[in-house]
Amino acid sequence: MIGQIYPVPQHSYSYELNKDFQFAAAHRIPSETAGKCQRIHGHTYFANITVGGDTLDESGFLINFATIKKLIHDRFDHTLLNDDPLFKGKSERFPTTEVMAEVMHSIIQEHLDQQGNKAQCLQVFLRETPTSYCIFRPRRGKEL
Structure with missing residues (x-):
């Protein structure tokens, strides 16, 4: 966008890649403190994934844009987020914007860790509404 x-x-990486995309998904936050968000409702999420690195892969990518779309958009678009295996049956973890940004980071980083060029997911920006968003950045040296 x-x-x-x-x-x-x-x-301080030589390369920074950013992928913007949006997806539509529903969720509910089953907590008494969530107010109206306890009910199932939907959003058109806007996401930006930032990846950094110094070395490109054999195709000349840090990560292929299509791979990011497959890993995140194709997984979450037009779903009930609560039904994803990361949340289903887990009473202590809800698909809030904050948690979704962290989850998206973990999914991307797990993929990057399997590649040989040592790229890093630096940031996930996740907008839930026109006026509300979250940014997740891992702490350096912190394992998720």
């Missing part, structure tokens, strides 16, 4: 402005993570 041209014109979208989001914070840029600090890094």
